[in-house]
Amino acid sequence: MSHFGRTGPPDIRDTYSLLVLNITFRTSADDLYPLFDKYGKVVDIFIPRDRRTGDSRGFAFVRYKYAEEAQKAVEKLDGRNVDGRNIMVQFAKYGPNAEPIKKGRVVEPASRTRFKSRSRSPRRRYRDDNRGRDRRRSRSRSRDRSDRDRYHGKDRDRYRSRSRSLSPDYHRGRGRDRHDDDRARSRSRSLGSASPTRRSPSPKRSRSPRRSPGSRGASSRSRDGRSATPRSASPRRRGADSRSPSPRNSDADD
DNA sequence: GTTGAGCGTT
Numbered sequence: 374m375s376h377f378g379r380t381g382p383p384d385i386r387d388t389y390s391l392l393v394l395n396i397t398f399r400t401s402a403d404d405l406y407p408l409f410d411k412y413g414k415v416v417d418i419f420i421p422r423d424r425r426t427g428d429s430r431g432f433a434f435v436r437y438k439y440a441e442e443a444q445k446a447v448e449k450l451d452g453r454n455v456d457g458r459n460i461m462v463q464f465a466k467y468g469p470n471a472e473p474i475k476k477g478r479v480v481e482p483a484s485r486t487r488f489k490s491r492s493r494s495p496r497r498r499y500r501d502d503n504r505g506r507d508r509r510r511s512r513s514r515s516r517d518r519s520d521r522d523r524y525h526g527k528d529r530d531r532y533r534s535r536s537r538s539l540s541p542d543y544h545r546g547r548g549r550d551r552h553d554d555d556r557a558r559s560r561s562r563s564l565g566s567a568s569p570t571r572r573s574p575s576p577k578r579s580r581s582p583r584r585s586p587g588s589r590g591a592s593s594r595s596r597d598g599r600s601a602t603p604r605s606a607s608p609r610r611r612g613a614d615s616r617s618p619s620p621r622n623s624d625a626d627d
Numbered sequence: 628g629t630t631g632a633g634c635g636t637t
Contacts, residue, residue, distance in 0.1 A: 433635090467634050
């Protein structure tokens with residue numbers, strides 16, 4: 374999804390990709406376009422975004438028509454303050470197909486390398502030999518937290534259902550079974566071989582042991598539409614829910 | 628609303 378072309382990469386055959394790092398998460402291609410376009414003909418600008426969230430990942434790719442212009446932009450825009458943060462512009466070493474770009478050859482003088490060395494933090498270390506996507510996973514520590522949080526939300530349902538849809542191997546192996554197993558184990562641990570007597574901590578402290586996984590499970594199931602059957606659980610649940618007209622209003626225990 | 632090493636989409 375480029376701002377110039379809605380159909381993926383326009384033409385990388387005669388374009389030089391530049392990698393812009395350290396940009397703010399709110400910086401968009403439109404914000405970088407005028408900056409890079411000033412130093413050369415920008416063919417296209419692409420900013421990788423999260424598939425789930427859709428927000429910028431913190432870096433962008435700027436495609437130049439000529440390497441010389443790209444090189445110039447790298448030297449000029451590299452370290453430029455954008456939106457409050459200094460961006461880092463450098464030639465992209467890898468293409469979209471995980472193929473090394475032969476064109477975007479880094480041609481920087483030795484003197485400049487030294488200059489950049491002291492200007493740049495040594496912490497920036499390219500992957501030694503691993504170029505797989507594993508790095509991507511561990512790349513976002515903070516992002517992982519967000520993703521994890523999301524997994525606890527509603528998005529999780531979407532992924533799960535989708536996974537099952539395009540995962541014939543898991544047609545009925547993992548996923549649900551695993552959940553069941555987990556639940557079964559949980560239950561078994563609750564009142565199973567675990568120490569039942571020892572399981573009782575200070576009774577006077579445990580005032581609200583209402584933390585039961587059943588609540589979540591029921592909710593999840595409802596979403597699935599599998600065991601909707603409100604009729605089955607109706608009799609019992611209705612009684613509990615029907616505590617509204619309960620004559621016990623003096624019981625302010627809760 | 629947050630975060631910060633890094634390499635990309637139809």
